[in-house]
Amino acid sequence: MKQTYLGPTDIKVGCIAYGNWRFAGSTLEEADEKIRTALDYGMNLIDTADIYGFGEPAGFGGAEERLGEVLSMDKGLREKIVLATKGGIIPPRPYDSSYDYLIEALDNSLSRLRTNYVDLYQIHRPDLIVPFEEQARALNDIIKSGKARHVGVSNFTVSQTRALQAHLDAPLVSLQPEFSALEQSPMTDGILDYAGETRAAVLAWSPLAGGRLATGLASEGDDADRFGRVIDTIDKLASDHGASRSQIALAFTLRSQANVIPIIGTQNIDRIIESAASADIELTARDYYDLVEAYRGVGMP
Numbered sequence: 001m002k003q004t005y006l007g008p009t010d011i012k013v014g015c016i017a018y019g020n021w022r023f024a025g026s027t028l029e030e031a032d033e034k035i036r037t038a039l040d041y042g043m044n045l046i047d048t049a050d051i052y053g054f055g056e057p058a059g060f061g062g063a064e065e066r067l068g069e070v071l072s073m074d075k076g077l078r079e080k081i082v083l084a085t086k087g088g089i090i091p092p093r094p095y096d097s098s099y100d101y102l103i104e105a106l107d108n109s110l111s112r113l114r115t116n117y118v119d120l121y122q123i124h125r126p127d128l129i130v131p132f133e134e135q136a137r138a139l140n141d142i143i144k145s146g147k148a149r150h151v152g153v154s155n156f157t158v159s160q161t162r163a164l165q166a167h168l169d170a171p172l173v174s175l176q177p178e179f180s181a182l183e184q185s186p187m188t189d190g191i192l193d194y195a196g197e198t199r200a201a202v203l204a205w206s207p208l209a210g211g212r213l214a215t216g217l218a219s220e221g222d223d224a225d226r227f228g229r230v231i232d233t234i235d236k237l238a239s240d241h242g243a244s245r246s247q248i249a250l251a252f253t254l255r256s257q258a259n260v261i262p263i264i265g266t267q268n269i270d271r272i273i274e275s276a277a278s279a280d281i282e283l284t285a286r287d288y289y290d291l292v293e294a295y296r297g298v299g300m301p
């Protein structure tokens with residue numbers, strides 16, 4: 001798989017990452033196979049969060065716990081992966097990015113993950129109460145402690161990102177927005193521009209729109225016209241490139257001007273393998289603009 005850097009760091013990662021949101025219900029054997037398959041096919045960046053598993057039998061921390069068990073079975077495995085986690089969502093509050101909470105949340109994540117550091121620690125969602133200066137103090141101390149090599153944010157607007165960055169001693173190396181052929185807001189809300197400015201990696205969550213771009217089945221909240229246009233365009237490009245819908249959807253995110261690393265979320269081994277092959281699909285500029293126009297419903301001016 002093509003490689004890229006985790007933003008402005010010297011950490012090399014595959015251009016597609018593997019996400020653990022839907023991972024908590026895996027048996028240990030299944031979990032091990034998923035992580036090893038992702039790694040074997042070049043997806044060495046593994047993205048998890050303390051909240052993954054909440055609302056399921058595994059509970060809060062369940063996905064990290066499972067990954068920690070996988071890591072503990074093979075002592076060499078930890079060094080082979082670039083480990084990213086997130087903290088700051090705590091239902092029903094719902095968010096807490098206070099100094100004390102973030103410091104403790106990371107300690108708890110590390111103990112579930114059975115490691116003494118993560119490569120990337122991200123604030124999961126913007127806390128509208130805690131001052132940015134306090135959030136930054138926590139992240140600064142986390143880096144100083146060696147418990148995280150780098151820090152990033154998820155679901156922050158550009159102005160929230162800048163406000164936090166203003167108080168940080170280190171760069172925010174990653175932004176994690178929802179980004180797909182069906183959710184192109186990062187192109188116009190400044191996120192991709194900010195990433196271009198700072199070289200932050202854009203970890204694109206739900207790059208298949210949670211599977212809708214693979215199944216072609218819209219959800220209730222989708223704009224039916226837009227959904228139809230995007231799926232029709234994906235189908236045409238899939239036929240042109242001899243690829244699947246999901247491969248075209250992933251290739252779209254990879255063709256972006258910023259350093260976009262889509263995080264796939266499938267729990268199916270064959271689909272992990274299929275996703276990896278999308279890194280080799282070269283969408284033309286016209287293909288890319290076809291998907292932008294399908295999303296916007298108008299031609300480029």
Ligand SMILES: NC(=O)c1ccc[n+]([C@@H]2O[C@H](COP(=O)([O-])OP(=O)(O)OC[C@H]3O[C@@H](n4cnc5c(N)ncnc54)[C@H](OP(=O)(O)O)[C@@H]3O)[C@@H](O)[C@H]2O)c1
Nearest residue numbers: 019020021205206207208209210211214264265266267268
């Ligand atoms: N920062 C945030 O707020 C945030 C929010 C959401 C997600 N994330 C991150 O992004 C990662 C990916 O999110 P996601 O899971 O929504 O990504 P996704 O790749 O857009 O969607 C994955 C879903 O699509 C289904 N799918 C994939 N290919 C399919 C196919 N060919 N046919 C039918 N279904 C198919 C998968 O089902 P199968 O398992 O059956 O293949 C799975 O349920 C997460 O794991 C997490 O790391 C972050």
